[in-house]
Amino acid sequence: MSKEITSRAQDYSQWYNDLVIKGNLADYSAVRGCMVIKPYGFALWENMRDALDKMFKDTGHENAYFPLFVPKSLFEAEEKNAEGFAKECAVVTHYRLKSDPSKKGSLMVDPDAKLEEELVVRPTSEAIIWHTYKNWIQSYRDLPLLINQWANVVRWEMRTRLFLRTAEFLWQEGHTAHATSQEAVAEAEQMLHVYADFVENWMALPVIKGVKSESERFAGAVNTYCIEALMQDGKALQAGTSHFLGQNFAKAFDVKFSDKENKLDYVWATSWGVSTRLIGALVMAHSDDQGLILPPRIAPLQVVIVPIYKGDEQKAKIDARVKELVTQLKAIGVRVKYDDNDNARPGWKFAEYELKGVPIRIAIGARDLENNTVELARRDTKEKTTVSIDGLTDRISELLKEIQQSIYNKALSYRDAHITRADTWEEFEKLVNEKGGFISAHWDGTAETETKIKELSKATIRCIPIDNEMEEGKCVFTGKPSTQRVLFAQAY
Amino acid sequence: MSKEITSRAQDYSQWYNDLVIKGNLADYSAVRGCMVIKPYGFALWENMRDALDKMFKDTGHENAYFPLFVPKSLFEAEEKNAEGFAKECAVVTHYRLKSDPSKKGSLMVDPDAKLEEELVVRPTSEAIIWHTYKNWIQSYRDLPLLINQWANVVRWEMRTRLFLRTAEFLWQEGHTAHATSQEAVAEAEQMLHVYADFVENWMALPVIKGVKSESERFAGAVNTYCIEALMQDGKALQAGTSHFLGQNFAKAFDVKFSDKENKLDYVWATSWGVSTRLIGALVMAHSDDQGLILPPRIAPLQVVIVPIYKGDEQKAKIDARVKELVTQLKAIGVRVKYDDNDNARPGWKFAEYELKGVPIRIAIGARDLENNTVELARRDTKEKTTVSIDGLTDRISELLKEIQQSIYNKALSYRDAHITRADTWEEFEKLVNEKGGFISAHWDGTAETETKIKELSKATIRCIPIDNEMEEGKCVFTGKPSTQRVLFAQAY
Numbered sequence: 001m002s003k004e005i006t007s008r009a010q011d012y013s014q015w016y017n018d019l020v021i022k023g024n025l026a027d028y029s030a031v032r033g034c035m036v037i038k039p040y041g042f043a044l045w046e047n048m049r050d051a052l053d054k055m056f057k058d059t060g061h062e063n064a065y066f067p068l069f070v071p072k073s074l075f076e077a078e079e080k081n082a083e084g085f086a087k088e089c090a091v092v093t094h095y096r097l098k099s100d101p102s103k104k105g106s107l108m109v110d111p112d113a114k115l116e117e118e119l120v121v122r123p124t125s126e127a128i129i130w131h132t133y134k135n136w137i138q139s140y141r142d143l144p145l146l147i148n149q150w151a152n153v154v155r156w157e158m159r160t161r162l163f164l165r166t167a168e169f170l171w172q173e174g175h176t177a178h179a180t181s182q183e184a185v186a187e188a189e190q191m192l193h194v195y196a197d198f199v200e201n202w203m204a205l206p207v208i209k210g211v212k213s214e215s216e217r218f219a220g221a222v223n224t225y226c227i228e229a230l231m232q233d234g235k236a237l238q239a240g241t242s243h244f245l246g247q248n249f250a251k252a253f254d255v256k257f258s259d260k261e262n263k264l265d266y267v268w269a270t271s272w273g274v275s276t277r278l279i280g281a282l283v284m285a286h287s288d289d290q291g292l293i294l295p296p297r298i299a300p301l302q303v304v305i306v307p308i309y310k311g312d313e314q315k316a317k318i319d320a321r322v323k324e325l326v327t328q329l330k331a332i333g334v335r336v337k338y339d340d341n342d343n344a345r346p347g348w349k350f351a352e353y354e355l356k357g358v359p360i361r362i363a364i365g366a367r368d369l370e371n372n373t374v375e376l377a378r379r380d381t382k383e384k385t386t387v388s389i390d391g392l393t394d395r396i397s398e399l400l401k402e403i404q405q406s407i408y409n410k411a412l413s414y415r416d417a418h419i420t421r422a423d424t425w426e427e428f429e430k431l432v433n434e435k436g437g438f439i440s441a442h443w444d445g446t447a448e449t450e451t452k453i454k455e456l457s458k459a460t461i462r463c464i465p466i467d468n469e470m471e472e473g474k475c476v477f478t479g480k481p482s483t484q485r486v487l488f489a490q491a492y
Numbered sequence: 493m494s495k496e497i498t499s500r501a502q503d504y505s506q507w508y509n510d511l512v513i514k515g516n517l518a519d520y521s522a523v524r525g526c527m528v529i530k531p532y533g534f535a536l537w538e539n540m541r542d543a544l545d546k547m548f549k550d551t552g553h554e555n556a557y558f559p560l561f562v563p564k565s566l567f568e569a570e571e572k573n574a575e576g577f578a579k580e581c582a583v584v585t586h587y588r589l590k591s592d593p594s595k596k597g598s599l600m601v602d603p604d605a606k607l608e609e610e611l612v613v614r615p616t617s618e619a620i621i622w623h624t625y626k627n628w629i630q631s632y633r634d635l636p637l638l639i640n641q642w643a644n645v646v647r648w649e650m651r652t653r654l655f656l657r658t659a660e661f662l663w664q665e666g667h668t669a670h671a672t673s674q675e676a677v678a679e680a681e682q683m684l685h686v687y688a689d690f691v692e693n694w695m696a697l698p699v700i701k702g703v704k705s706e707s708e709r710f711a712g713a714v715n716t717y718c719i720e721a722l723m724q725d726g727k728a729l730q731a732g733t734s735h736f737l738g739q740n741f742a743k744a745f746d747v748k749f750s751d752k753e754n755k756l757d758y759v760w761a762t763s764w765g766v767s768t769r770l771i772g773a774l775v776m777a778h779s780d781d782q783g784l785i786l787p788p789r790i791a792p793l794q795v796v797i798v799p800i801y802k803g804d805e806q807k808a809k810i811d812a813r814v815k816e817l818v819t820q821l822k823a824i825g826v827r828v829k830y831d832d833n834d835n836a837r838p839g840w841k842f843a844e845y846e847l848k849g850v851p852i853r854i855a856i857g858a859r860d861l862e863n864n865t866v867e868l869a870r871r872d873t874k875e876k877t878t879v880s881i882d883g884l885t886d887r888i889s890e891l892l893k894e895i896q897q898s899i900y901n902k903a904l905s906y907r908d909a910h911i912t913r914a915d916t917w918e919e920f921e922k923l924v925n926e927k928g929g930f931i932s933a934h935w936d937g938t939a940e941t942e943t944k945i946k947e948l949s950k951a952t953i954r955c956i957p958i959d960n961e962m963e964e965g966k967c968v969f970t971g972k973p974s975t976q977r978v979l980f981a982q983a984y
Contacts, residue, residue, distance in 0.1 A: 030566055030623050031559045031611065039554035039639065046555065062531035063538065067523045068560075068613075068644055068660050069582075072589070074522055076599045086589040090561075091601050092613065093585045095648040097564070097578040107568045109583050109610055118601055119523065121560075121584065121613075131522050141835065147531065152560055152644065156587040168560050343633065 003355060007289045012233045019283050020162045023292045023355055026279075033160035033167030037276070040356065043300035045170065045276060049150065051202050051298065052172065052274070055194050061146045061174060066128050068152075069119035074127045078252035081126060084219020088156040090121040090167075121154040126220060126245070126271055129175045130253040137177055137267055140259050144187070145177040163280035164237075164492050171275035177267045179259065181246070184268035185223075188244040191272040192225040192466075195240035203278065204295035204408040205229050205285050206415050207239055208438070208487065210463025215447045218271075222246035228462045228487070230415045231284040234436020236462045236489035239281055242272035280492070285411055286380075292357025293380050295407050296400040303329060303336040303396060304358045306349050308365035315340070317369055321389070325362075328393045334400070354379060359403050360396060380407055421485070428476050428488070432457045438489050442482035444475035453477050459488040495847060499781040504725045511775050512654045515784045515847055518771075525652035525659030529768070532848065535792035537662065537768060541642065543694050543790065544664065544766070547686050553638045553666060558620050560644075561611035566619045570744035573618060576711020580648040582613040582659075613646040618712060618737070618763055621667045622745040629669055629759055632751050636679070637669040655772035656729075656984050663767035669759045671751065673738070676760035677715075680736040683764040684717040684958075687732035695770065696787035696900035697721050697777050698907050699731055700930070700979065702955025707939045710763075714738035720954045720979070722907045723776040726928020728954045728981035731773055734764035772984070777903055778872075784849030785872050787899050788892040795821060795828040795888060796850045798841050800857035807832070810856055813881070817854075820885045826892070846871060851895050852888060872899055913977070920968050920980070924949045930981050934974035936967035945969050951980040 003022040006014040020026050025041030037045065053063070069092060076082040096113030100106040122128065129147075136142060150172045160166050174191060178184040192209055199205050207227035217224040221243035229239045250256070250266035258264055286293040296302050305325070307318040322338050329336045339349055346363065353361055361377040368374050374392065377384045380403050387395060418437025422428040431439050439459065443449060453476075454460050464486045473482050495514040498506040512518050517533030529537065545555070561584060568574040588605030592598040614620065621639075628634060642664045652658050666683060670676040684701055691697050699719035709716040713735035721731045742748070742758035750756050778785040788794050797817070799810045814830050821828045831841055838855065845853055853869040860866050866884065869876045872895050879887060910929025914920040923931050931951065935941060945968075946952050956978045965974050 027624065027627070029559045030563055030620065031561045034559035034561060036559065036624050037557040039556045042556045043554065045557075062535065064531045064534045065529040065537075065662065067521045067526035067528065068646065069523045069526060071522055072599060075589075076597065079597060082589075082599060086591075086599055089587070089589050090584045090611070091586045091589065092582045093601065094583045095581070097567075097574075097581050097583065097612070099578075105568065105571060107564060107574060107578055109585065119582070120589070128522065132519065132528055135519070154560065170557065 005289060005291060005355065008232065015289070016280075016284055017162065019287055019292055019355075020280075023283075023357065025283070025292075026162050028162070031167070033157060035162050035166050037170075040300060041279065044279060044282075044294070044298060047298040047300065048202065048278060049172070052198055053150075055198060056148050056172075056174065059190060059194060061148045061176075064147050064149055065151070066125050066132065066149060068122055070122050070125075070128045072118045072120060074131050075120045077127060077131075078220050078249055080248070081124075081220030085123040085155070089123060090154045090156055092119040092121065122151070123153055123155045124271075124273075125149065125151070125153075125173055126175065126249050127253075130249040130255060130269070133177055133267070134253050134255045137255055137257050140179050140257055143177055143179045143257060143267065144183060146174075146187075147176065148172055148174045161280070163276055163283070165277070169276045171273050173271060173273040176270045177250075177255070178270070179257065179268070181268050184246075184270050185244050188223070188225055188242045188270040188272065191242040191270070192227065192240075195242065195272070195274060196227050199227060199229065199239050199278070200408065202295065202297045203282055204297075204404055204411060205239070205281060206408065206412040208463060208465055209467075210465045210487065212241075212463060213447075213450060213461045213486070215450055216461060218243045220245060220248050222248065225466070226463050228438075228489075229281055229285060230411075230418055230437060230489075231281070231492065232414065233284075234418060234490075236438065236491040237277075237281045237284070238462070238491065239278060240272070240274040243270060245269035245271060284492075286407055287357065290351075291355030293407060294357035294359065296359045296404045299357065299359055300335065301337050301356070301358045302334050302400055303360045303362060304349075304353045305336065305338045305362045305364065306346050306353075307338075307340050308346050308363055310366070314366045317366075318364055321369060322364060325389070325392065329396065332393055332397055334393075334396060350377075360399060378403060380410075419487070422476055423473075425477055428459075429457060432459050432488075432490065436490065438462065438487045440485045440487055441476040442473035442484075443486050444478050444480035444482055449475060449477050453488065457488075458490050460491055462487045462489050462491060497781060497783060497847065500724065507781070508772075508776055509654065511779055511784055511847075512772075515775075515849065517775070517784075518654050520654070523659070525649060527654050527658050529662075532792060533771065536771060536774075536786070536790060539790040539792065540694065540770060541664070544690055545642075547690060548640050548664075548666065551682060551686060553640045553668075556639050556641055557643070558617055558624065558641060560614055562614055562617075562620045564610045564612060566623050567612045569619060569623075570712050570741055572740070573616075573712030577615040577647070581615060582646045582648055584611040584613065614643070615645055615647045616763075616765075617641065617643070617645075617665055618667065618741050619745075622741040622747060622761070625669055625759070626745050626747045629747055629749050632671050632749055635669055635671045635749060635759065636675060638666075638679075639668065640664055640666040653772070655768055655775070657769070661768045663765050665763060665765040668762045669742075669747070670762070671749065671760070673760050676738075676762050677736050680715070680717055680734045680762040680764065683734040683762070684719065684732075687734065687764070687766060688719050691719060691721065691731050691770070692900065694787065694789045695774055696789075696896055696903060697731070697773060698900065698904045700955060700957055701959075702957045702979065704733075704955060705939075705942060705953045705978070707942055708953060710735045712737060712740050714740065717958070718955050720930075720981075721773055721777060722903075722910055722929060722981075723773070723984065724906070725776075726910060726982075728930065728983040729769075729773045729776070730954070730983065731770060732764070732766040735762060737761035737763060776984075778899055779849065782843075783847030785899060786849035786851060788851045788896045791849065791851055792827065793829050793848070793850045794826050794892055795852045795854060796841075796845045797828065797830045797854045797856065798838050798845075799830075799832050800838050800855055802858070806858045809858075809861055813861060814856060817881070817884065821888065824885055824889055826885075826888060842869075852891060870895060872902075911979070914968055915965075917969055920951075921949060924951050924980075924982065928982065930954065930979045932977045932979055933968040934965035934976075935978050936970050936972035936974055941967060941969050945980065949980075950982050952983055954979045954981050954983060
C-alpha cells in the first residue's frame with residue numbers, strides 16, 4: 001500500500017490533515033499559519049475559480065485589481081469594519097532591510113526606513129476599494145459598478161488549519177455600488193444564489209441559504225447572507241457570504257452620486273466572497289477512509305488509465321489501444337491521464353489514485369484486449385464493472401455525470417438526516433453532544449441568549465434560512481416568545 | 493471630443509500616463525507606488541495571462557501557490573539574492589492593531605504584537621520555494637519539478653510609473669528543479685523562447701533574445717537570459733527574464749537528490765518571470781496620439797459596432813441587423829460589443845474606442861441598411877472602407893489577423909531601423925543623444941567599462957544577443973580588444 005491514512009473513526013481531524021497532505025493538495029510552510037498549495041490542489045482551485053469566474057461574468061461583473069496594502073488611516077475609516085479586523089492584521093512598518101553589523105551575513109530591519117504611515121496587509125478590501133470608488137462614481141450613469149477581484153488576503157488567526165483557516169488565503173471578493181438600496185439587496189441575494197448554485201452543482205455539496213444573526217454579521221455590513229454546508233462529523237461550515245453594506249462604506253469614504261434629478265445621495269454597496277476554504281469543505285464533506293472523493297466537474301483528473309501487463313509486447317498492444325481511447329476522451333473534454341510509469345505496480349497506483357480521488361479508474365490488461373473490454377472502477381462507490389471498449393467514451397461521459405449526482409445525493413441524504421428539531425434545552429444539548437448536525441430551534445432573538453447558548457454548547461446560530469416558515473414558539477433556552485426557528489450547529 | 497491626450501512630440505512621458513489613465517487601464521492608488529488595475533486593463537492582463545498559462549502548461553509546467561511572506565532568516569539564506577533585494581523590501585513586523593488611547597476612533601500598531609521574526613513581503617519567491625523544495629525532492633524520480641506561480645510581489649521602488657515600475661505588481665514566476673546542469677540550462681532557454689513567442693506573436697512586439705552581462709544579472713543567478721524590446725522613444729525595455737540559477741539555491745537551502753547510482757548531489761535550478769510591466773511595453777510600443785493600439789489577439793474588445801440613426805424606427809432596423817451580426821461574430825470567437833448607449837453621440841464613441849485601442853470599429857447607419865453595407869474602420873492605420881454585409885464575419889476574421897501582423901511589422905521596421913553600429917565613442921554618444929535605439933558596439937567585457945559608459949551616457953548593456961556573430965574589434969570606450977558586439981541602450 002502507498003500511504004497510511006488515519007480513519008475518520010480513529011481521529012477525524014487527523015484524517016482530514018492526512019487527506020490534504022498525502023493527497024497532495026497542500027503542505028505546511030515555513031510561515032506560521034500559511035500553507036503551500038501544491039500543484040494537484042491548485043489545479044482543483046483553478047477549476048473552481050474558472051467556473052465561478054464565468055458565473056460572475058455571466059451576471060455582468062468585471063475583474064480588477066486593487067493594492068495589497070491599506071494605509072492605516074483608510075483602514076480605520078469604517079469603524080466597525082476596522083474594529084472587526086484590527087486584531088488580526090499583519091502590518092508593514094518598514095520598507096528596507098540592511099546588513100546587520102552585529103552578525104555577518106545577516107540582515108536587519110533598517111530603522112531609518114520606517115514608513116510614515118503603517119500599511120495593513122488587506123484582510124478584506126472594502127476600505128481601499130471604496131476609497132478608489134470615490135473617484136470613479138459621480139453620477140447615476142456610473143452605476144451600478146460591478147467589480148470582482150481574485151486576490152490573496154491575510155488574517156492573522158491564532159489557530160490555523162490547512163485550507164479551513166490559514167493566515168493567508170486566496171479568495172475572490174466582489175464589491176458593487178448601486179443607486180438604490182433595493183438594487184444592492186437584489187445584488188447581494190443574486191450572488192448568494194450564484195454561490196449556492198456553484199457549491200451544489202460543481203462541488204456536489206448541498207447548502208442552506210440564510211441570513212446571519214446580528215452578532216455573526218460581517219463587520220460593517222447591514223445584513224450578511226450565507227450558505228452553510230454540513231461536514232461528515234456533524235459540524236457546519238460557512239461556505240460563502242454575501243453582504244448588503246447599506247451606505248456604511250459610502251459614508252465612511254464620502255462616495256456620493258447625483259441621481260437623474262441631480263440630487264446627491266450616498267451610494268449603496270455589497271460585497272461577497274468565497275475562498276480556498278471551500279477546498280477544506282470539499283475534502284471533509286465527501287471523502288472516505290481511503291482518500292479524497294472529488295466531484296467530476298471540478299476534479300483535476302477525471303479518468304486515470306492503468307495498464308496491467310507482462311513484457312514489452314503486451315505493453316505495446318495496450319499502449320496502442322489506450323492511445324486511441326485517450327484521444328477520444330480528450331476530444332469530448334474529459335481530463336484523462338494514462339499512467340504507464342513502470343516504477344510503480346498497478347496495486348500501488350490503484351491506491352494512489354483512490355487517495356487522490358480520481359472519479360473513474362480504468363484498468364486494462366492482456367485479457368481485456370482479447371475480450372475488447374476494460375475494467376471500470378468508480379471512486380465514490382468502489383463498484384467495479386467490466387465493460388466493452390465499444391461505446392466507452394459515451395459510457396464514461398454518462399458515468400461522470402452519474403458520479404457527480406451520486407456524490408451530491410449522498411451528501412444531501414446525510415445533511416437532511418441531520419437537521420433535527422429541538423424544543424427543550426435538554427433535547428438541544430443532547431443533540432449537540434450526540435448527533436450533531438443542524439438543530440432547528442426557537443430563539444428569542446437576543447444576542448445575550450445567543451452568547452449563552454454558545455458558551456454552554458459551542459453551538460452558534462449558523463443562519464436564519466431565507467425561506468423560513470413563520471411559526472409561533474418559545475426560545476429553546478429562555479422560553480421567551482419567538483416567531484421562527486433558526487439553525488444552530490457547532491461549526492468550523 | 494472626449495478626453496485630451498498629450499501628444500508624443502509634446503511630452504512622451506505624459507502621453508504614456510494619459511493613455512494608461514484615460515484609456516482606463518489603470519489608476520493611481522492611495523498607497524505610494526501601488527496602482528489599481530481597472531477592469532479594461534485587467535481584461536487585457538487576463539488575455540495575456542491565459543495565453544501564457546497555456547504555453548506553460550503545454551511545456552509541462554503546473555501551477556502552485558506559495559506564501560506571500562518570507563521569514564527573514566530564509567530570505568537571507570542565499571546571500572546574493574538577499575543583497576540584491578534587501579533595499580526594497582516591505583517588512584511585516586507586527587500582527588495586530590489596537591485602539592489608540594490618545595485619539596478616539598484611531599488605531600495604532602499594538603506593541604505587544606511584535607513578531608519574533610520579521611516577515612518580508614516576497615519581492616520574488618526563490619527563498620520560500622527552495623525551502624519548500626527541500627521536502628519535495630529526495631530522488632532523481634522527483635525531478636524535474638516544473639512549477640509556476642501567478643502572484644503579486646512587492647519591491648519598494650523609489651521612482652514608480654504605472655505598469656512599468658510599481659511597488660506591487662502582478663507576475664508569474666516559474667521555479668524549476670533539475671538533475672543536471674544541462675537540463676536546467678535547456679529549461680531556462682526554452683522559457684526564453686516561450687516568452688519571445690508570446691511577446692512577438694500575441695503582443696505583436698519584436699524582441700531580441702540575449703544574455704545579460706554579469707552586472708545586470710538577477711541576484712543569485714549564474715546566467716540571466718532576457719528579451720529586450722524597443723519603445724517608440726528609442727528606449728529599450730526588458731520584457732522578460734529567464735535565469736539559470738546553477739546550484740546556488742540548492743546549496744543555500746540544502747536541497748540534494750540521489751541519482752540513479754545513489755550518489756547525492758545538489759539540485760540545479762531555473763526561475764523565470766514576466767509581469768504586468770508587459771502592459772506598459774504594449775502601450776508604449778504601439779500606441780499613437782489618438783490613444784491605444786491593441787493587437788487583436790489580446791485586445792479585450794476586438795470589434796465595436798456603433799449605430800448611426802435618427803428616430804426609433806431606424807434604430808430598430810439597425811438593432812435587428814446588428815443582433816444577427818453579433819451572434820455570427822461571437823460564434824467564431826470574436827470579442828464584440830454593440831454600443832447603442834443613447835447617452836453619447838457617435839463621434840464621441842468613435843474617439844472613445846480609438847482611445848481604447850479597439851482594433852476594428854463598425855459603423856452602421858440607415859443608408860448602410862439600404863445598401864446592405866457597413867463602414868469598417870481599422871484602428872491601427874485609421875483606414876475606412878465601406879463593405880458589404882455579406883461575408884462580413886469572414887472579412888473581419890481575416891482583418892483581425894491582418895491588423896495583428898501589420899502592428900508587428902510596423903514595430904519591427906522601427907526596431908530594425910534603430911539598431912545602429914557605433915565604432916567610436918563619438919558615434920556612440922551621438923547615437924545615444926540623437927537617434928536612440930539599440931547601439932551595437934564592442935565592449936571590453938569588464939564591469940568597470942560598463943559602469944563608466946552608463947555614467948556618461950545612461951546607456952546600459954541590454955544584452956549579448958544569443959545568436960551573436962563573433963567579430964574581432966576594439967571596445968568603443970577603452971579601445972581594448974573585444975570578440976563580439978553587444979547591444980547598448982537607454983532603458984526603462
